[in-house]
Amino acid sequence: MNLGVRLSGIELRNPFLLASGVLGETGESMLRVWNAGAGGVVTKSIGLSPREGYPNPVIVVLPHGLLNAMGLPGPGIEEFAEEVRTAVEGGAVVIGSVFGAGPDEFARLARRMEEYGVSAVELNLSCPHARGYGMEVGIDPEMVREIVEAVKSAVGIPVWAKLTPNVADIRPIVEAASGADAIVLMNTLRAMAIDIRARRPVLSNVFGGYSGPAVKPVGVRLVYEAYEVTDKPIIGVGGVTTGEDVAEYLMAGASAVQVGSAVYYRGVEVFRLLAIELSHIMEEEGFSTVQEMVGLAHG
Amino acid sequence: MNLGVRLSGIELRNPFLLASGVLGETGESMLRVWNAGAGGVVTKSIGLSPREGYPNPVIVVLPHGLLNAMGLPGPGIEEFAEEVRTAVEGGAVVIGSVFGAGPDEFARLARRMEEYGVSAVELNLSCPHARGYGMEVGIDPEMVREIVEAVKSAVGIPVWAKLTPNVADIRPIVEAASGADAIVLMNTLRAMAIDIRARRPVLSNVFGGYSGPAVKPVGVRLVYEAYEVTDKPIIGVGGVTTGEDVAEYLMAGASAVQVGSAVYYRGVEVFRLLAIELSHIMEEEGFSTVQEMVGLAHG
Amino acid sequence: MHRCVRIEDVRREARDVVSILFRDPCIALPGQFYMVWLPGHEEVPMSVSFTGMLKGITVRAVGPTTRALHSLEADDRLWIRGPYGRCYSIRGSRPLVVAGGTGIASLAPLVEEHPGDVLTLLGARTSEDLFFVERLRASSEVWVSTDDGSEGHAGPVTDLLERAVEEHEPDIVYTCGPEAMMVKVYAFASERDIAVEASLERYMKCGIGICDSCSVSGYRVCRDGPVFSDELTEIYEFGRFRRDPSGRRVPI
Amino acid sequence: MHRCVRIEDVRREARDVVSILFRDPCIALPGQFYMVWLPGHEEVPMSVSFTGMLKGITVRAVGPTTRALHSLEADDRLWIRGPYGRCYSIRGSRPLVVAGGTGIASLAPLVEEHPGDVLTLLGARTSEDLFFVERLRASSEVWVSTDDGSEGHAGPVTDLLERAVEEHEPDIVYTCGPEAMMVKVYAFASERDIAVEASLERYMKCGIGICDSCSVSGYRVCRDGPVFSDELTEIYEFGRFRRDPSGRRVPI
């Protein structure tokens, strides 16, 4: 079964990409995921300078998903050159994820990623920013539009905008981001866990992002809503664990998916398993290309 | 173990209330839940006129929670008199939930509920409204403030404001609702499910509300955030299934909880089970009243 | 989520009744029901009428959804969830089964599975509406009645009760069918101190006991029922009223 | 979520080393580790050093978190998740175990559980830093070395390798301790074609194989390790560098 897709001008051998922040901090891990069968790998979101991230605990394994507050650790964009190059030279399709405080920072980071040889750049629009209450940059349509425009005019490679689900209405944000070459939905849901015996939040940062099987119905909804207001390809993220989940996201309107927490649930082998499972579904349901399934649920 | 709590001036024998929309449409069901040990029962949200709700399917049993789009069915406030009276006369502590298009409708509905003998009225601020994109009334702080004020001046009983989680930042909404006597958090998360073999959304309404164990980390986070900006008591809702869940919500800042989907997972007996489980935790952890646990996780 | 099953066989049982058979690995017990969905149509409750390796439902065409189900053929697909609800209990050694109309759908597998000496009373409007007679004869004695007398006794099936109790001396009565009929059966048996299990129908939405739409006197037909026994004395609404989809009372 | 366990016993093993014992029903195998959390402090990885009915960890006080763990007493509570990671394989009939410092924590239960004829080489800085010697002697022959010669051989534990291989003729070598020591053990054994299993340490955050912070040449110490064997040839970073919490390379 041919699982290839064309996404914002990039040919992918299959529609399962590694989601940002999961095994995307070292070049050799990215290569390993690529060799395990991913259609592409998105790097950990990288900022200008090195960051240690929050102190442990930074992850909570919840009954139905994962909660994390890593605090965007990373070596900073300069030192990250080596990691990207290792992955790119190893043959992987690499998408460079970046986060910044505003349009200029995003543009600078994207340019560096382009120099390192990534196939596309993904803008993590879910990091905290100063304006308005310390919420995420991605909840402010104007900020989203400015960042996307700044990066679009700074680089020649495709630009993907990754949005946060923590908004009342995703549609104006998707519209604001539609200058990008693809929309990535979604980042994690803001959530928390309290240990009742410790009588305190588990994460050192108190709040974290919720991912994994529990959040899939929210991700599918966002992709479905986005599909109705944009012509740009959409990449579905959130709880993708099996081939059925992939098919659901495709029918909601995604052209590809990203896989994060499932690396915990099913191991790095998840990419190979997804290919088997999706092929099987396509055979049974009479699809010969992935593209045929995209948006089918919109009737 | 004494599990009693005092909430917005009402004495409750325990802090586990039946959440709105679950077995709250008929007087005898409410009475049954009361007799099964609930500390109080919130009615189905009732509007001015009878509504059949959406056609089936209106519910999807997902792997980690429930998805529903009932479409607010109900006999309308006039015919509902008999149901409330059955429950009240049977001895139940009844909280009347209402939904309307704006302040006037909410006030009219609340007044009727007061006449029927409810102990408090709960405002369901999560129903769709016309202003601004067809989203929920509860995402607009001004609308929330107006509705709460209108109802507060219309009735003498305590007024509870039930908020939606589908907002970027709950804090301004909580502040807007703080004229109420208690804040109820949260209603369901906007979500959807697609059947990949049917190639369409399962719910006849396409979108629905996600509840049950999967959503608990989001509910706990909202209660925690609300607790930091209001002095009003908070009632935690979302995924409460075990005594541990209750304790977690209490420590996040809730003074009581509501239980919806767990009636599916554990049956009507869930209220009795929660009492046993919470008592056990309190004994082990050295608490002698429920009140002692409220907000403990804030350090 | 629903399970999507492939239809193995569709059997025309009577004028406007078909049975739809499919493979479903879940255990289904007589008296339970599936929520059945054909995408593009409403999801509706249907009793389990075949409980073996091949499961089945038996559908009378009464409206748009049931008519759509009638258009299905072998190899088509059907979406189901469940089986839900409380089944008939297997008790007594001389059970009497009283079925009216489509009610026999839920009782037929009980007749087959019950180890006792079963007498089945089967009522229908006309001989054209009768079905499962041969199937039932394979495991019980069957007395038939039709309203128009086109087969068996002419008149309501409840006319046969008196004789059935005298000759068969039942120690348990199972009944499913029009509620007015079940009320009569229940009254008749209760007077004689014979236990009754009756399967009720109410408008169902969730099917899993949370929406309250099917509730009767605090009992949920979808979860505490559909089969009720001792509770019937407490169910004031039995034979009196049901609720429409908005929750308003409608007389029966 | 963490499991909250009650501490049954705290044993002082050496100058700055304690063992903390608690009841945990989960299976823990030699080589695996817990993520251990004392609320108010950081969560840190700790090898399973007791694998019986009572599980245990053995902690050297080196910084704020390990010092906090040292303040614990019987009846206090501890929060754990895991055990995580790949355990030592039980293979060979004449295993040689080479431990440096706290490395013996992870190897001690292996020595106890291994059915072969075990020789343990145990290195420490001084006799005050030695621990588990009696415990190990109960199930293996033990040769000790200290840097200062206060007990056993004076010098690094690797000095004992030559004689150990000659006299014991091991068919498998297990090692845990300072990485420079393990590199030597690995080189020594590889030259002689003896298989090696070495337990690595890297900075851990998630402990479950998703954050990449502990990765070495594409292998996750927390999930593909901490025990590595044949992979060691591919792990370029072994003995050369580790990464700090930001992911930057730091020489070893």
Ligand SMILES: Cc1cc2nc3c(=O)[nH]c(=O)nc-3n(C[C@H](O)[C@H](O)[C@H](O)COP(=O)(O)OP(=O)(O)OC[C@H]3O[C@@H](n4cnc5c(N)ncnc54)[C@H](O)[C@@H]3O)c2cc1C
């Ligand atoms: C527990 C249970 C078991 C049933 N078993 C069978 C069976 O084995 N065979 C069979 O033919 N029928 C059975 N029914 C009835 C069947 O569900 C209805 O005939 C069907 O829903 C009609 O749908 P329609 O769109 O064709 O008709 P409509 O024109 O929509 O309605 C016709 C009648 O069916 C009722 N109905 C419609 N939707 C529902 C619903 N969601 N729940 C309950 N009643 C509904 C209406 O109230 C009306 O009385 C059962 C019902 C219940 C509650």
Ligand SMILES: Cc1cc2nc3c(=O)[nH]c(=O)nc-3n(C[C@H](O)[C@H](O)[C@H](O)COP(=O)(O)OP(=O)(O)OC[C@H]3O[C@@H](n4cnc5c(N)ncnc54)[C@H](O)[C@@H]3O)c2cc1C
């Ligand atoms: C798989 C594994 C098993 C281990 N088993 C044991 C054991 O059985 N006994 C024992 O005493 N120690 C063990 N350690 C080391 C132990 O985790 C550190 O000593 C401890 O984290 C130090 O914390 P601190 O706050 O006291 O010191 P700090 O002052 O914070 O740090 C001291 C040293 O510990 C390292 N360290 C700190 N945090 C971590 C972390 N999250 N992950 C890895 N290293 C860290 C630092 O990099 C530094 O080298 C193990 C480590 C790993 C990776």
Ligand SMILES: Cc1cc2nc3c(=O)[nH]c(=O)nc-3n(C[C@H](O)[C@H](O)[C@H](O)COP(=O)(O)O)c2cc1C
């Ligand atoms: C441990 C962890 C770290 C993450 N770090 C990032 C990140 O740096 N940048 C980003 O855009 N998303 C990050 N995410 C979010 C994921 O990319 C993804 O959007 C989310 O986890 C939902 O997908 P999943 O359910 O498949 O995990 C992280 C997620 C996890 C679990």
Ligand SMILES: Cc1cc2nc3c(=O)[nH]c(=O)nc-3n(C[C@H](O)[C@H](O)[C@H](O)COP(=O)(O)O)c2cc1C
């Ligand atoms: C079937 C169903 C119907 C509901 N109807 C209402 C309603 O009418 N009004 C309302 O405020 N909330 C309604 N809710 C939301 C619940 O009251 C509750 O806020 C939500 O389900 C989260 O709690 P849970 O996880 O315990 O179910 C409904 C939930 C379900 C599952």
Ligand code: FES
């Ligand atoms: S159909 Fe919802 S409670 Fe029975």
Ligand code: FES
């Ligand atoms: S600690 Fe996160 S991958 Fe190993």
